[in-house]
Amino acid sequence: MTQLHLQNLCAGYGGANIVSDITLSVASGEIVTLVGPNGAGKSTLLKSLAGVARVTQGHLTVDDTDLIPLSPFERATRGVAFMPQDRNVFRTLTVAENLETSAWGYDDIPARKEEVIALLPTLRNYLNKTAGGLSGGQRQMAALGMTLMSRPTILLVDEPTAGLSPNLVGEMLDVLQTLTRRAGLGILIVEQNARAALARADRAVVLVDGRLRRAGPASELAAEPDFGALFFGDHA
Numbered sequence: 192m193t194q195l196h197l198q199n200l201c202a203g204y205g206g207a208n209i210v211s212d213i214t215l216s217v218a219s220g221e222i223v224t225l226v227g228p229n230g231a232g233k234s235t236l237l238k239s240l241a242g243v244a245r246v247t248q249g250h251l252t253v254d255d256t257d258l259i260p261l262s263p264f265e266r267a268t269r270g271v272a273f274m275p276q277d278r279n280v281f282r283t284l285t286v287a288e289n290l291e292t293s294a295w296g297y298d299d300i301p302a303r304k305e306e307v308i309a310l311l312p313t314l315r316n317y318l319n320k321t322a323g324g325l326s327g328g329q330r331q332m333a334a335l336g337m338t339l340m341s342r343p344t345i346l347l348v349d350e351p352t353a354g355l356s357p358n359l360v361g362e363m364l365d366v367l368q369t370l371t372r373r374a375g376l377g378i379l380i381v382e383q384n385a386r387a388a389l390a391r392a393d394r395a396v397v398l399v400d401g402r403l404r405r406a407g408p409a410s411e412l413a414a415e416p417d418f419g420a421l422f423f424g425d426h427a
């Protein structure tokens with residue numbers, strides 16, 4: 192059982208904090224959905240956990256390891272992997288090459304690749320296609336596969352359904368839910384399709400103006416009558 196824990200975390204870019212005083216945890220086998228209006232700081236929070244935005248105060252641990260001094264690569268080797276929203280594949284490489292590149296430095300790349308394909312079997316259909324020629328859904332699946340090559344225990348996923356058609360949104364979220372069940376991953380996901388994400392999440396956290404406004408069981412928050420209007424605007 193792994194647990195990512197944030198305690199009174201403040202983070203941002205340069206010296207300025209974008210998110211403040213965030214206390215939250217994500218454990219193996221659960222999906223926690225991070226929702227909130229545009230500009231609330233959701234991506235920044237995720238990036239600070241991955242090591243690509245700066246933590247200025249507070250604590251960030253995975254089990255007993257302090258992540259704050261660690262680089263993004265070192266965090267990945269401790270089991271915390273990040274799937275960015277944009278530019279998350281190398282467009283001129285094939286899907287297979289993208290997977291291999293993500294495990295650069297490990298001496299068991301073929302085994303890792305087979306494990307990832309076993310978790311995401313549709314990848315097999317376009318392994319030899321160049322990533323730049325993939326559909327949006329295929330590209331996001333390839334990016335997810337790349338993230339899984341480090342054998343993470345905690346997955347940080349930034350808007351994996353951005354730009355996808357409604358049926359593909361559900362498919363991607365279902366795949367993430369399967370990963371929690373089959374591989375025991377803990378997933379923290381930022382998602383604009385709040386209703387679809389809440390339906391598959393265990394817990395939800397609402398971020399407004401860089402602060403944690405609400406947290407609780409996803410089903411409870413989804414059932415609140417004013418929830419959509421308050422927190423998601425048009426996206427509920």
Ligand SMILES: Nc1ncnc2c1ncn2[C@@H]1O[C@H](COP(=O)(O)OP(=O)(O)OP(=O)(O)O)[C@@H](O)[C@H]1O
Pocket residue numbers: 204209227228229230231232233234235236
């Ligand atoms: N690299 C950066 N440098 C400085 N400020 C940034 C950077 N990236 C984002 N910001 C600022 O941080 C604030 C929060 O942005 P962020 O992308 O984290 O919000 P968000 O909740 O993910 O929004 P959205 O739902 O629109 O993606 C915004 O004011 C944004 O302009």
